[in-house]
Amino acid sequence: MDQIFRPFERLNFSDKICFLSGEQLLEKHKITVFGQWLLDEFNLRDKPFKLLDESIITYQDIKVPCSQNSFEAIKKLENTIEKAFKEGYDAVKQLDELLLFQWMAKIVYGLIYHETITGIRQQAAIGERFNFSQSLVHKFSNFHLMLQSLARPVEFEGQLPWSISVFPVNNAGQTFSYRDEINTLTFSIRMNDFGIIANLQDNGANKKFHQQILKESAGKTLHPIQFEELCARFYYSAYLFNRLPDYTILPTADTIFIESMPLQSISSKPVFDTWQVKTYGQVLENFWKPWGYSLFEIIKDPEAPMSFITSHEATFNDCKNLALA
Template sequence: MHLYNPFKNFRFDNNTCFLSGQPLQSGDEQIQVFPHWLMRKFELEDKPFKLLDESIRTYKQLQLPCATAIAERIAEMDLRVETAFNNGYKAVRQIDRLLLFQWVARMVYGVVFNEIQAGIRQQMLSGEAMNFSQVLAHKFKNLHLMLQSLILPMQFDGGMPFTVLIFEVDNDGQTFNYRDEINTLVYSLRMNDVGIIVCLQDNGTNGIYHREFVEKVEGRCLHPIQFEELCARFFYSAYLFNRLPEYTVLPTDEQVYVEPMPLADMSMKPIFDPWQVKTYGQVLENFWKPWGYTLFEIIKDPENPMSFLIDGEGSPVSGSTINLPKA
């Protein structure tokens, strides 16, 4: 089994398949970063997408060079995910977690690929050397490796390298709320009657960290403000996660074996940095923007920051009792 690592020679041109590394026959061999069905459904094609260098693209301008056979495999995955989302929460719950990871990873890595291309162009214009974080290169290399499970038989031993959570959310019919944070590789999406949170490279630790909250809302239909509160918790803990996961990778003739290495290190330091209520409040204020809650209101009682997920006794709040717009 041959694994492709574009970070080895920093190859991010449009003549090489982004996933397999094979040379492309023509400039037409490209796919969209965001699935066609998603862009059509929410009329995203011509909406602006801001890159880190402040340049603006439209959603449909974000593309990936991709060999035809691999584009077909990705189209097949998109169709399966589209069908599930169109059939609602119960159908999405049935999707294999690895497939959902691959679907999200393609979008997140696609954005990363376009960011890197923009950075290379900027560097060529300025004549300065490309300054690329080794930590980010390490994370993105591993994300790209795991995304190759789409095209190569890959077995994950000793647990999955990601967290995927799916919730039923009482969304407004036109809702499309997508966020990603590429530095910490965390992602959320709210649409139809579904909300998903994906930590793309945490070996499942964020799910364990928030287990108490997740178990309390399990099986309940959430009000959007409750789902956004959960997102804030996961986005903040992904920021507090202070390990750089390493993986043992063994390619054989039959398949590739990937095993996460233990996250415990010699320092015995906890895996997550200390939770700071004020910083969490700032994150939550951002996620709750549609409802206008301020940081002052959120952390008025620092021991018990404002929550729509649990009440003062720590019991789960029913989404149907929350009288706020669905936003």
């Protein structure tokens, strides 16, 4: 088997090599991080996208260098995802989680790649070397290795490295709502009649952390404000997640085997830091911007912050009962 491509070891982000496989490119060929069908479906090409340094580019500007082999693998994936996403919730729910992971990871890693290139250029302009923290190098290297499952045989053993939740959502027509947080590898999207929330490298911890509210909302159609509340909870818990997941990686002649190491073995302290109501309220305020709720309203009762998912009786609120736009 070819040697594993590890771009973060030497910050190997040349546009002359494939972002996924490390193959040398005979001619420059780039693909958009967001699939062409997505750009067309929601007229995203010229819409603004804010980078970490607050600069603005467009969705179609976010591109990565790609070999023909990788392009064919991505094209096949995009076709499968496009078909399911256009059909809606039931089709998306039936997708193999690995396919969903690969599609989301391709977008998030593409953004990491783009942010890294931008950072390298900015530092070079002032005569300095671009540096990642060692923890991010570790996290992003493993993330990239998992993404390589798109184009080469990779087997995941034991606990899968991610948390992925798919929800039916009563969205308005032509809704497209996308968020990510690359430091915590958190992703969410809302479109058609569904929404997806994913933590792409937590070994299932966030899903376990929110198991009670996931149980209460299981199978129920959510109002968009309820989905955004779940997003706020997952994004905040991803911030509180205090482990750096590790993996046993075994390359063989035919396959790379990846096995998640138990999170508890890394440290004896709790997997998540303490939940702070005020901080959560600030996160929720951001996710609820379309509905205009203030932090004061959200945490008026610090013991029971505002929620549209559960009522004061701790029962699920049917979205049909919510008089919201």
